[in-house]
Amino acid sequence: MVETGSEPGRRPIASFGAEDPGRHAGGASRSGGGIKIGVLALQGAFRAHASRLAEFDVVTREVRRPDDLRHVDALVMPGGESTTMSNLLTSSGLFDEVKARLSDGLPVLGTCAGLILLAAEVLDGRPDQRSFGVLDVTARRNGYGRQLDSFETDLEVANLDEPFHGVFIRAPRVVAVGPAVEVLAEHDGDPVLVRQGRVIAAAFHPELTPDARLHRQFVDLVCHPDIWHPDL
């Protein structure tokens, strides 16, 4: 568990922009109001998420067992291997607990394998692979092809004045989105950052760059769902 500073400094996402001194890691503006954010820590790049979240006034908690979910205000699902995470979610007893909290509206940020875990439909998954189905997208595992296992590219992101550097590692390709899904960034015409209510998912790894702007958007969403988006 990582406790960071105490300055409230809450701001809605709409205030993001060139005038905002905290928009890159190391900036002075902190938000979070001391909320507790769980990071699913069964496998994958969960520690990098905790590092990004340490930019803000939030408490992070690694989630490995159902008990760890108690009192978390939001959850992050990291990159890794969605098949392995699916197995471990089941064997740890977490799957049903997480599913119940998501149904109750728990805000969640999923990155890469995390996006796959949230998706309504998964293509090229293992037959026994499970997902939570709270994000109305179809995600094809490793959808950018073996020859492009990893690539990096600058992305134009809604509500960000400057591009965000996207790191794609055996990334899922979002091949279909439902009407309730807002596309916040695209790469070559494919959605790579999407939002559906309190669910945000990226096909890339925002936690693997020092730029905490997307984590900040998530923290703001958790703290101010009403300001962030009135229909939440």
Ligand code: GLN
């Ligand atoms: N290809 C992985 C999967 O299917 C995701 C890769 C990642 O999270 N970097 O789960």
